[in-house]
Amino acid sequence: MSPQEVRRVVTKGRAPRGGAAGGRRRFRLRRASAKDLPTLVRHRRLMWADIGSYPSASVEASDGPYLEWARRMMRERRLVAFVATSGGEVAGSGALWLREEQPRPGDNAGYAPYLLSMYTEPRYRRSGLATAIVKAAIEWSRARGYRKVELHASRDGRPVYEALGFERTWEMRAPLARAEPGRAAH
């Protein structure tokens, strides 16, 4: 395995929806580098498009700011992304962002891993790819002594995270501005 490779994954033998052949899928999972930023930005945009809560113009307009932010976070070692490939083709990705937190009783680490931008290319869906990425993210976090991993789940993502032990919490929010026209609740 190359130094960036996290693991090789052979998933369950089930035909992915809309995909080519069924049978087991082989993926390689590796840590992303700055060279993968265009892929991460593209997956982020496709994720928002699939979730469907923002108009497409606003989704596209966030590519540039997200690229700048992700590049800076990677440089500061606060963004750890995973890219899965199958036969050399990019099949999915996901990222952990080390989010700054206020110290609190029992947890004074200062940062907490937040999982974001999970995306599986449609032809590789339902073959265990997102599950493998989330497991790698949990392992990465546990190995560094973090006590939790947080995320905001889309409808498609919920069953993936629930199966891996994620639970709903009591975070709340007050919307202070009118929703963008065309934006659905998320």
Ligand SMILES: CC(C)(COP(=O)(O)OP(=O)(O)OC[C@H]1O[C@@H](n2cnc3c(N)ncnc32)[C@H](O)[C@@H]1OP(=O)(O)O)[C@@H](O)C(=O)NCCC(=O)NCCS
């Ligand atoms: C959510 C997403 C990342 C899941 O990727 P995936 O690689 O297909 O997920 P997995 O194959 O690991 O799914 C594992 C299990 O989760 C459940 N699951 C996954 N997607 C599901 C869906 N759309 N509906 C119902 N259950 C689903 C199933 O139980 C599945 O196991 P099964 O296929 O044996 O039934 C993918 O659907 C996607 O990219 N969606 C669009 C973007 C998005 O919503 N990203 C998540 C943001 S939080």
